[in-house]
Amino acid sequence: MSDASPKHDVFQAVADPTRRQLLSLLSDREMPVTVLSGHFPMSRTAVSKHLRILSDAGLVKERKVGRETRYRLQPEPLLELKRWLSYYERFWDNKLMALKHFVEQDTSVASTAVRGSQAEPFSLVAASREEESDRG
Amino acid sequence: MSDASPKHDVFQAVADPTRRQLLSLLSDREMPVTVLSGHFPMSRTAVSKHLRILSDAGLVKERKVGRETRYRLQPEPLLELKRWLSYYERFWDNKLMALKHFVEQDTSVASTAVRGSQAEPFSLVAASREEESDRG
DNA sequence: TTGACGTGAAACCAAAAGGTTTCGTATAAT
DNA sequence: ATTATACGAAACCTTTTGGTTTCACGTCAA
Numbered sequence: 001m002s003d004a005s006p007k008h009d010v011f012q013a014v015a016d017p018t019r020r021q022l023l024s025l026l027s028d029r030e031m032p033v034t035v036l037s038g039h040f041p042m043s044r045t046a047v048s049k050h051l052r053i054l055s056d057a058g059l060v061k062e063r064k065v066g067r068e069t070r071y072r073l074q075p076e077p078l079l080e081l082k083r084w085l086s087y088y089e090r091f092w093d094n095k096l097m098a099l100k101h102f103v104e105q106d107t108s109v110a111s112t113a114v115r116g117s118q119a120e121p122f123s124l125v126a127a128s129r130e131e132e133s134d135r136g
Numbered sequence: 137m138s139d140a141s142p143k144h145d146v147f148q149a150v151a152d153p154t155r156r157q158l159l160s161l162l163s164d165r166e167m168p169v170t171v172l173s174g175h176f177p178m179s180r181t182a183v184s185k186h187l188r189i190l191s192d193a194g195l196v197k198e199r200k201v202g203r204e205t206r207y208r209l210q211p212e213p214l215l216e217l218k219r220w221l222s223y224y225e226r227f228w229d230n231k232l233m234a235l236k237h238f239v240e241q242d243t244s245v246a247s248t249a250v251r252g253s254q255a256e257p258f259s260l261v262a263a264s265r266e267e268e269s270d271r272g
Numbered sequence: 273t274t275g276a277c278g279t280g281a282a283a284c285c286a287a288a289a290g291g292t293t294t295c296g297t298a299t300a301a302t
Numbered sequence: 303a304t305t306a307t308a309c310g311a312a313a314c315c316t317t318t319t320g321g322t323t324t325c326a327c328g329t330c331a332a
Contacts, residue, residue, distance in 0.1 A: 009151070009153075011150060011151045011153075011156070012151045014147060014151075015145070015147045015148045015150075015151035016319090016320085017145075017147075018320090020147070020220070023224070024223075027223075027224065027227065032278075032279090033278070033279065033280095034277085034278060034279085042320085042321065042322090043321075043322065043323085044278085044279080045279090045280080045281095045321085045322075045323080046320070046321055046322075048279070048280065049280095049319095049320075049321085050320085052280090053319095064279095066278090066328095066329060066330070067277065067278050067279075067328065067329040067330065068277090068278055068279075068329090069278080069279065069280085073224075073227065075224045075227040075228050076228060078221060078224050078228075079228065081217070081221060082221055082225070084156070085214060085217060085218055085221065087160075087163075088159075088163065088209075088211045088214050089218070091163065091209065091211040092211050092212060092214075092215065152289090152290085154290090168308075168309090169308070169309065169310090170307085170308060170309085178290090178291070178292090179291075179292065179293085180308085180309080181291085181292075181293085181309090181310080181311095182290070182291055182292075184309070184310065185289095185290075185291085185310095186290090188310090189289095200309095202298095202299060202300070202308090203298065203299040203300065203307065203308050203309075204299090204307090204308055204309075205308080205309065205310085
C-alpha cells in the first residue's frame with residue numbers, strides 16, 4: 001500500500017505546535033521515539049501519541065529497526081493543505097481577482113471603497129475590502 | 137489598530153471544517169451572522185463562536201451595520217501558514233533536496249538503499265530513507 | 273539467563289473544544 | 303410604544319485532546 005489513507009485530518013494534525021516541531025525535526029532525518037521525545041518537555045508516551053496522530057494523517061511513516069521505531073517525514077499529505085491555501089492566495093497576490101471582487105460589489109460599497117482609500121491600482125485589494133474606519 | 141495581533145493561532149483556527157467553510161463563504165462576499173449560520177446544521181450562537189475564533193486569529197474582520205454584524209475575509213494571516221508550508225515544499229518538488237538527503241546518509245546505508253530499491257532517479261527520496269532488512 | 277532498553281497499549285485525568293439554551297440589549301419595523 | 307430581529311455573553315453539558323503513570327512485551331547486552 002503506497003496509499004497512506006489518512007484517518008486523521010492533516011489540518012488538525014498540523015494544528016498542534018508539538019506536532020509541527022516533530023515534523024520539523026523529522027524533516028532533517030528519521031529518528032526513534034526516545035530521541036524525539038528528548039526535544040520536548042513531556043513524557044515519551046505523550047510524544048508517541050503525537051506521532052501516532054501524525055502517522056494517522058499520513059505525515060510520518062514508522063519503521064521498526066531492532067527494538068526501536070524510527071519515524072520519518074512523509075510530506076505528501078501537506079499537498080492538501082497547499083491546495084486549500086492556493087485558493088486563498090488569489091486574495092493577496094492576484095490583482096485581477098481583486099478587480100473581479102471590486103466590480104462585483106454593489107455600487108455604494110464600491111464608491112465607499114474608492115472614497116476611503118488612496119484609489120491606486122495596487123490598493124484594489126485593500127479597497128475592495130475596505131470601508132471600515134466609519135466604525136468608532 | 138491595523139495590526140490584527142492574533143490571540144488565536146491561525147493553524148488551530150483553520151483546523152476546524154466549519155471554520156474553513158466559513159472562510160470559504162466569506163471569500164465571496166461579506167455576510168452577517170444569521171446568513172452564515174443558515175449554511176450550517178448548528179445554532180447561530182455556535183457559528184458566532186466560530187467567527188469569534190476566526191476573528192481572534194485575524195482571519196475575518198467584523199463590522200456593525202445597523203443591528204447586524206457583517207464579517208468578511210481577512211486572508212493575510214494565512215501567509216503564516218503558507219510560509220510554514222513552503223519549508224516542506226522542497227521535500228516533494230525539489231529533487232536536489234532529495235539528493236542532499238541521499239548523500240548525507242552514511243555509505244553503508246546508501247549502498248543498502250541502492251540494493252533494496254529500484255534505483256531509479258525518482259526513487260531517490262525513497263532510497264535515502266531505506267536501509268534495514270539486514271536484521272533477523 | 274538475566275537484566276536493561278525502547279516502545280505501544282491501557283487506564284486515567286484535567287482542560288479545552290464544540291455545542292446547546294437562555295438572557296440582555298441594541299436596532300429596525302409596525 | 304410595542305414588537306420583532308440580530309446579535310453577543312453567560313451558563314451549562316458532552317466529547318475530544320493532550321497529558322500522565324503503569325504495564326507487558328520484544329530486543330539488545332552481559
